[in-house]
Amino acid sequence: MDFTPSDRSNDLAHRIEAFVEQRVLPLEAELFGRVRSDDERWQEPRAVRELKAEARGEGLWNLFLPDRELGAGLSNLDYAPLAERMGRSLLAPEVFNCNAPDTGNMEVLYHYGSDDQKAQWLEPLLAGEIRSAFCMTEPDVASSDATNMEATARLEGDQVVLDGRKWWSTGIGHPHCRVVIFMGLTDPDADRHRRHSMVLCPTDAPGVKIERMLHAMGFDDAPYGHGEVSFTDVRLPASNIIAGPGRGFEIAQGRLGPGRIHHCMRLIGLAERALKLACRRALGRTAFGRPLAKLGGNAERIADARIAIEQARLLVLKAAWALDTHGIRGAMSEVSQIKVAVPKMAQDVIDLSIQLHGGGGMCNDYPLAAAFAGARALRLADGPDEVHRMQVARAEFKKYLG
Template sequence: MDFAHSARAREYIESVGDFIETEILPREREYYTELFRQPDRWTVPPLIGELKAKARAAGLWNLFLPDERYGPGLTMTEYAPLAELMGRSTIAPEIFNCNAPDTGNAEVLHLYGSDEQRERWLEPLLAGEIRSAFCMTEPAVASSDATNMQATALLDGDDVVLNGRKWWSTGIGHPDCEFVIFMGLTDPEAHRHHRHSMVLVPKNTPGVRVERMLPVFGHYDEPYGHGEVSFTDVRLPRAAIIAGPGRGFEIAQGRLGPGRIHHCMRLIGLAERALQLACRRATERTAFGKPLANLGGNRERIAKARIAINQARLQVLHTAWLLETSGPLGAISELSQVKAAVPVMAYEVIDMAIQLHGGAGLSDDFPLAAALANARALRLADGPDEVHLGVVARIELAAHRDRA
């Protein structure tokens, strides 16, 4: 593949980069000051709406979706470097209407939704008027094996009835969250990959209850959050099922490919920011009469961080290109490779940056502690490391067995 960015990608890289540097990063501290000053942290500080309006007016909106009806219609390889830039700031993805899990839910509706579903949910989601959540993981079973799911989406005449409990439903705490996508068991007798369905559920439907918000290393990630949600005899019209009964796994695979690229590129941006902060600290701070950069092998650590970030970026760009040119089936191993490798890389780079900052790195004075929690959590989100390494090993062993 050619790793050179297209002319259109270069234009957006410059525009998004400038917007982040001039509009978003200078106001991050203001954002968190406003958020933590509010009696209720599950509200959105006004500056988010102000920045979203500016980004939309500048044409920097819905950059993730390859459909010119809703945005610039960028390809996966064109969007990847923009996701990296957004990863430098925790609030940047929402400013550009490119935050998870809304991007994945929008892709599901775009690819599989009915005209009615798109009109009711996709259009306001892409307009930035509402937010959403995705309910798949369950507390009672090992959800790394999605066929373990116990929650049900059973057909009853012209209705579908949902029962079960989900957790780590990211975004459920946002005040603008209006709907969730629920995945549940519909036909236990069908093939294991045709048993489940995905259902669109308005958040205010009777029987839907947010039981609690879950902390990650003591932080609740307000105003988005990760919730445990119960569904008790939730009755919806059969038309709420996306693409029809039994297609949940098919939809999940279509959703997860691009989502893993987005996650990995954002993590690379996060690692870049951590390295930037580490280099600044290493050159500006002195101890024992020397800059920190000249103590304790820190130069080598910085050099290895640069090498690791660059390696990860090229691997993810290659995977994005494969996904774009060959489809999900042509990039199965590569998607698992980057999902297993990039969070570990980012965690190690951020950990090094924290060490250079000393006690300050553990505080909220710098974005490093939150970045470390994010990188660690993503070793579990969208499948734990072990699942992805198992996929890579299976494909690798099969390839060598076929050659024998």
């Protein structure tokens, strides 16, 4: 295994790091540091749009897509360091048009979409003209087992009819969200992994209603947000089904492999930022006549945080290499391993930084509280820890079964 990034990856990583430090973080501090009305918070600031134009003009745009014409054409291993640099800011991924869930939705359309679907939805997403959401999780069933889904996508002649309720539909609150990917039950009598379909549903289709916006550990994550959405007799052309009926699980596996690499590397970037803030605080704050760095075992905790970040990064790079080399079926254990290990690591490092910042770490004067909520949420998003541990254990047991 060779985790050495290509020269192109190195160049892009340095450019992203400079752009984030010089352009994105100052804007993030300005936006998050002042009180804005609810109406203002749920709009895309003009400064963000201008920063996106700058990033696109510098060629720092759609870097996640493995296509040299539409994206950067990078492998998962080469994109991983870029995602880490973007992850140091809560704002940066969208500035580079590399934010979830849009990246996953664009990858679905790129790999599985028809020419018409690509023209209607992929092209404006790649241009940053619209945003999207992914509607899979449901409030009334244990969505960790996706075969439990009760929402339906029934075929009626040349139409597909959507009914059901979804929640934690991230991005649905964005003012430019124009389409969602809806996953629903199409054929209850088919094999359990051939029952569901993914359907492109415009947000303005009759019968689509945002019932409420949810708070994640007290944060509403405006202007993206997480919504509970109802679908009532939503009638769409059957051509809105992605790749055909019954292929929802197949598409989901293809979508989630690279997406989990992206999530984990962004979290490593966030953990790096938290550790940087922790070190500055420990060295610059005095209590009982001594710097915090020399009190209460804080130096050892800082050392443990550094070790944990390095271990997590290597594990993610191995997963990225395995995904590039063997595809998702050959990398399922590695991808599940990082999905368990990295959010927990990030949570621990961010918690250390919060502790060193005292009361300041609990409020929005620092990005730590929001970062902690994000890390905690990712222990549930894209599959809870328990499901991924089960996947890892299954792979281990398989080695020792005749």
